Amino acid sequence: MEAKGEMTMIVKRMMIEDKEMFVQLTKEEAIKCYLNNEDIIFTDEGEKEVFIESLESKQPKSNKKMKRMLGLLPFLEDEQLSLLVDEIIKGDETIEKDLMSVVPFLNQTDCDRLFDKIVIEHNTSINPISIAPFVSEEALSHLVDKFIEGRLKEELMDDIYPFLSSKDINRLFAYLINK
Amino acid sequence: MIDQIQVGKKIKEERLNRGLTQDELSASLKISRQALSKWETGISLPPIEAVVELVRLLNMSIEELLCLNKAVPIDKDNLFVNHSRLYVLDQLLKDKIDIKLEEVFYQLSKQERMRILHAIREGKMKRPNQFHVYLNEAEKKFLYGSKRRNDDDCKKNDD
Numbered sequence: 532m533e534a535k536g537e538m539t540m541i542v543k544r545m546m547i548e549d550k551e552m553f554v555q556l557t558k559e560e561a562i563k564c565y566l567n568n569e570d571i572i573f574t575d576e577g578e579k580e581v582f583i584e585s586l587e588s589k590q591p592k593s594n595k596k597m598k599r600m601l602g603l604l605p606f607l608e609d610e611q612l613s614l615l616v617d618e619i620i621k622g623d624e625t626i627e628k629d630l631m632s633v634v635p636f637l638n639q640t641d642c643d644r645l646f647d648k649i650v651i652e653h654n655t656s657i658n659p660i661s662i663a664p665f666v667s668e669e670a671l672s673h674l675v676d677k678f679i680e681g682r683l684k685e686e687l688m689d690d691i692y693p694f695l696s697s698k699d700i701n702r703l704f705a706y707l708i709n710k
Numbered sequence: 711m712i713d714q715i716q717v718g719k720k721i722k723e724e725r726l727n728r729g730l731t732q733d734e735l736s737a738s739l740k741i742s743r744q745a746l747s748k749w750e751t752g753i754s755l756p757p758i759e760a761v762v763e764l765v766r767l768l769n770m771s772i773e774e775l776l777c778l779n780k781a782v783p784i785d786k787d788n789l790f791v792n793h794s795r796l797y798v799l800d801q802l803l804k805d806k807i808d809i810k811l812e813e814v815f816y817q818l819s820k821q822e823r824m825r826i827l828h829a830i831r832e833g834k835m836k837r838p839n840q841f842h843v844y845l846n847e848a849e850k851k852f853l854y855g856s857k858r859r860n861d862d863d864c865k866k867n868d869d
Contacts, residue, residue, distance in 0.1 A: 545751065545752065546751075547717070552751065554753050554795075556752050556753065560753060563754075564849070571796060605848040605852040606848075606852075619749075633826065635824035636852075638828075639832065664796055664799070664800075664825075665825070674773060685757075685758060685759070689758055692712070692755075692758055693711065693712040693714075693755055693796075693817065693848065694711060696711075697773075699778070700712070700778060701772060701777060704758070704761065704762065704772040705772075707761055707762050708772075
């Protein structure tokens with residue numbers, strides 16, 4: 532008999548051509564799906580806790596003050612949210628922890644500002660995929676410029692290219708094909 | 711924005727059109743069959759290097775492989791069937807789907823709803839009539855302003 536840990540799986544429910552399918556995910560794929568707010572299914576509740584704890588253990592715990600502030604996010608003005616972004620850019624790890632809750636409330640300028648910080652500083656604990664859907668086409672286009680200039684790693688573009696506009700996707704692959 | 715489920719279907723379709731098995735195509739790409747299977751089911755997208763290799767092997771354009779100019783109908787009763795959530799949301803935000811927002815709003819997650827409300831607040835999307843009826847209290851507060859408002863105020867604002 533196999534040990535309990537070997538039996539557990541993380542799967543994703545998908546509808547393909549009107550057929551319901553459950554596809555097994557690797558941990559890396561599950562992390563991407565989790566960050567994109569996609570539904571993932573754990574075959575064991577314990578496995579779910581371990582998965583979430585493993586994500587959270589890489590980041591500092593949110594404090595009580597931050598938890599209270601998350602509830603107030605819909606009621607904050609743009610200026611107050613910009614101050615929050617300033618804190619994240621300065622490296623406030625307590626806000627970084629709850630970034631996924633903060634980003635939907637930010638205006639375009641602040642999202643782009645934050646994305647620049649994440650992409651330029653590779654040492655940040657924030658996964659760029661978690662913010663990429665909120666970033667403007669212009670900021671993403673600027674990223675392609677940086678990649679073509681050789682200032683960005685290919686691994687980052689692997690994660691980001693699905694979010695680019697058709698024009699930038701063509702530009703990126705024209706460069707890669709001709710390289 | 712790429713619809714990774716449609717890209718997966720395209721890879722599978724082109725592989726089958728050429729009479730290739732998953733084992734044969736994955737061997738040509740020097741990847742595992744499991745990785746190819748995940749691309750084909752839309753679980754993940756190929757990395758950029760593999761996209762370049764696929765284009766070369768299948769003799770296709772980037773537009774064709776990544777379904778950039780392909781219009782695929784979206785079912786308003788089940789927005790996310792055969793499409794990735796991020797793609798559908800992107801199409802909604804760009805007003806590229808012929809769907810009444812208020813009729814599908816309930817299918818969106820909390821964060822997706824916030825993105826729509828943000829776009830409306832920034833004037834990038836048109837606010838549907840009587841939209842306040844479909845929103846919860848926090849969403850109304852976010853969309854109609856920081857001062858406490860009742861439903862009559864929201865209605866005036868919608869009109």
